[in-house]
Amino acid sequence: MTGMAETQGGDQGGAVSNRWYVLILLALVYTLSNLDRYLLGIVLPYIKAEMVLSDTLLGLLSGAAFAIFYATLGLPIARLADRYSRKLIITVSLAIFSVMTVLCGLASSFAMLFIARIGVGIGEAGTSPASYSIISDCFEKERRATAMGIMSLGSNVGLLLGFVAGGIIAANYGWRWAFIVAGIPGIILTLVMHFTMKEPPRGAMDEASLAPDTKQVSTLEAIRTLMAVPSYRHLVCGMALVLFAATGMLAWLPSLLDRSFGLGPDKSGLPIALIIITAGVVGTLFIGGMLADRLGKNDQRWVPRIAAIGALVMAGGAIGVAFAPSLGWLWTAYCFVAVGATTFLAPSLSLSQLLAPVKLRATSGALALMIANLFGLGLGAPFIGLASDLLELRFATESLSMAFLLVPVAGSWAAFHYWRCAQLLPHSLSSQKDDALA
Template sequence: MTLAGTHPEIADTLAIKRRTMTLALLTMVYFFSYMDRQILSILVELIKADLKLSDTQMGMLGGLAFAVFYAGLGIPVARFADKSNRRNIIAVSLALWSLMTALCGLAQNFFQLLAARIGVGVGEAGSSPPSHSIIADLYPVEKRASAMAIYSLGVVLGGGFGTMIGGWLASQYGWRFAIIAIGIPGIILAIIVRLFVVEPRRGLSDASRAADAGEMPRVWSAFTDMWRDAAARHLVLAVTLTSLIGYATTYWGPSYLQRSLGFTVGQVALIVAPIAAVLGTVSGVAGGRVADWAAKRWGIHAQSWMVGLLKCAALPFTILFFTTDVPAVAIGAYAFNMVFANSYLGPTFAMLQGLAPLRMRAMWAAITLLVINLVGLGLGPTSIGILSDLFVPYVGKAESLRWALIVAVGATPWAIFHYWRAGVILKRRQDLVAQG
């Protein structure tokens, strides 16, 4: 719904009144974004067999080919979003990537599938930065982590339901039908978004920073400002490393279960995917609420430390998941990992949005996503595919993927360090403010 032409005070009241609906629709957009992005993960083995592709090629389709365009276009789109109608950008982007996802199902070779995946990346570039900016304008700082956590449910729900629906459809009707069926509904959602999502006034929930709302720094200043802000720098490094591990394990996880533990596509869809959807949702929502409570109780730095502690708790279960040969143990380890590991996105992006200038929120989100996706999404699945092919002569085809994934998990302590360091810096700032 547009509020253009409405009296400013009435428009603000309507925006706040309808923010729950807006957040729900933006979460649905993110759900479709991640579902369309990750649908290949459950289809890897089927596509490989049909199109005669290697792990390296499948890694490129799930990672670098998508990420370069998704991340590279995020900056100009975010710049446009910081001075234009964000709702319209989201709606057009959603329609485009949904169409390109459906076209993936028509590909007859690697290069056709590559072109369609690039199209998905181009479309998805217009989703998250403007969504982050809208949410930050609708929710004050004390509620922002919870709102961002709800929005971030699009990751676990999109991945989980994409695997469930895509896996079941593929097992019944083939991978082409599955991917087309996943893509088409997004076009309908794009129309709904255009009609009902609210475009709020910038800085609506940050009255104390209203003077900042009129500023429009240059694009390069957004990069330099983020780099100079030590807390923001460590948060970006932390979430990038965490995402690299997450994208690598999420994309290749279904293939690992099939190759090393003997699961079928249907079993992954109906046993593992529901665990990811349910426990990932619980972890995301609970993590956001705990983060808001921790910030209110101790200060914003507590959110960063909380994420680091939860990543520490998840690490032993992640290692067990990729080292056990017992399917039941793997499922149990995966469940506990999901409880602890999926609460980082909401608090991290909430902290970054709190640090960003009002007129640069979409840009800061885009810069973060640029780094996350070039390194995490671009290199995660791609590097695992390359490593898996390289390990084949030493451990065999059945186990090469397992060892490649273990290498990726080894970067977890590095990410934890950056969350801890960001918390230290934020705590020092808080103490300086308290001292006057």
């Protein structure tokens, strides 16, 4: 591991002053990871037709195949990121998931495609926690939600590219070429990051009392430390429930439009992507990032409160989507879903860093993502697919619409946990400072 050890001194000294370039690179990584992650949703109808698969199997392909390894491997990789070069971990992970995305396009059977999606999850597991840690060392805590919001816009841009470009390529050249084309930019970005990005010193933006020490704790001790914080526990629950609702609905929305309104993936991809990219700017950057930072300067409890309000907006919009009598109604309702579903991200990522000791920041982000993604990303699409299959005898082609009613239940539940996170936040932060000074 000595070759991975984080360099010290002058080579890192200018990294914080170059923080906007670092943030742009990390946002591009996040863009490509979401492009590769969500591309599957727009091509599901083509895969279903070619491989003759049930909705339950498609749900497992969309959720469990990716999420299980993405979530569980994130924690051990984050432990490495808390000790060694975060840049190296990100670049290696980026290369892996980009190559595996290409292999998705070369898969000749469901089993091969399932394995390739596992590979995408393995690669993406190493990017986000290390990125959160680097951003926290580049930006002051009063600006972190905004910085996290800018990085999180990569999710919306990646989805835009996946749903629009992926839908067009799949319609004209086949779904396999959509995966092959999507994997190439990541290989190029790997080289750019390796040769041009500098990693900041750990704790560069923190008070001396909270600066990292040289003592390393075990993984179990790190988990116990983080889960002992009441606000952190509620934060993780809120994240999991929002992800369950948002990713489950997004994975199945193109199929719903195809079945209920006759709108094929090549035509539904653009409006879905435009709604999400617009909602990303409004929800992720302006509301979840800039507004949360502004309100949080005077009262940090507003950061999780913003996420709670967003979860309720998502829940209300989802009811409108499920009972939409027309395309116009559905698009309007989905605007509320998209804004609400993107509002939670920047506050959640900022809180995952704020509630953790400096030496456990990558671990904190990974643990939150592991729990949230195993439940949310892993079960959202499969549960909606299973519910659709179970309801098919009664509701026929409308079974998927009825299955979408799982979304407002999860969204309302998430809002409760974010509100509790806010109520307990002063005590949690006070306890953390006492521990740091002990």
